[in-house]
Amino acid sequence: xxxxxxxxSMDCAEGRAANLPCNxxxxxxxxxxxxxxxxxxxxxQYIIHGLKNNxxxxxxxxxxxxxxxxxxxxxxxxxxxxxxxxxxIVNRAGTSGTYKYIFGTGTRLKVLA
Amino acid sequence: xxxxxQSPRHKVTETGTPVTLRCHQTENHRYxxxxxxxxxxxxxxxxxxxxxxxxxxxxxxxxxxxxxxxTEDFLLTLESATSSQTSVYFCAISEGTGGSGNTIYFGxxxxxxxx
Numbered sequence: 113x114x115x116x117x118x119x120x121s122m123d124c125a126e127g128r129a130a131n132l133p134c135n136x137x138x139x140x141x142x143x144x145x146x147x148x149x150x151x152x153x154x155x156x157q158y159i160i161h162g163l164k165n166n167x168x169x170x171x172x173x174x175x176x177x178x179x180x181x182x183x184x185x186x187x188x189x190x191x192x193x194x195x196x197x198x199x200x201i202v203n204r205a206g207t208s209g210t211y212k213y214i215f216g217t218g219t220r221l222k223v224l225a
Numbered sequence: 226x227x228x229x230x231q232s233p234r235h236k237v238t239e240t241g242t243p244v245t246l247r248c249h250q251t252e253n254h255r256y257x258x259x260x261x262x263x264x265x266x267x268x269x270x271x272x273x274x275x276x277x278x279x280x281x282x283x284x285x286x287x288x289x290x291x292x293x294x295x296t297e298d299f300l301l302t303l304e305s306a307t308s309s310q311t312s313v314y315f316c317a318i319s320e321g322t323g324g325s326g327n328t329i330y331f332g333x334x335x336x337x338x339x340x
Binding site: 144153157158161212 | 258267268270273281315317319326328329332333334
């Protein structure tokens with residue numbers, strides 16, 4: 113089963129790029145990498161996901177290494193509102209072809225003014 | 226925002242009493258999930274459903290049961306609540322299985338306190 117490892121906390125200066133790493137060395141070939149964030153006690157918010165290729169959307173970029181054992185979420189210009197807990201997750205096979213989204217403890221990102 | 230409604234949003238109950246949390250969706254998504262969140266543990270999957278009457282266990286299913294009699298509703302029941310089940314409970318939904326790269330969307334949470 114794929115598991116993820118993230119640093120517990122990071123700081124980033126406002127306006128700078130925030131690079132959040134994630135290790136998923138046991139990922140299988142058909143398992144996607146997802147990133148979510150949670151602000152205060154709100155429900156987690158989807159950011160981005162990918163399988164093999166790098167991905168970009170209006171919120172962030174996802175860089176996945178060629179061997180897929182790690183990835184980096186990039187927030188290009190961090191703002192104070194990006195202060196949150198960021199979760200890197202890998203979906204794992206469950207029953208009858210379904211997949212379970214298993215979260216870890218995440219990285220607490222603090223954006224500093 | 227995904228059409229997910231959790232009820233109740235806040236509840237205080239006594240040890241040993243049964244408690245049911247309800248998750249209602251308006252998206253007609255096939256998959257529904259229940260997570261709990263505790264300090265130091267992140268989000269942990271309790272149970273999930275991949276269709277009406279089809280459910281499977283997650284990481285921390287002991288002490289919990291679920292039911293899904295129709296697509297839009299997924300119920301989480303604590304048969305006999307204990308203080309260790311004091312937590313924030315999140316419901317989530319997804320259109321398809323994660324094997325196809327489908328994303329999941331979360332509700333706003335239900336705060337349960339067992340005294």
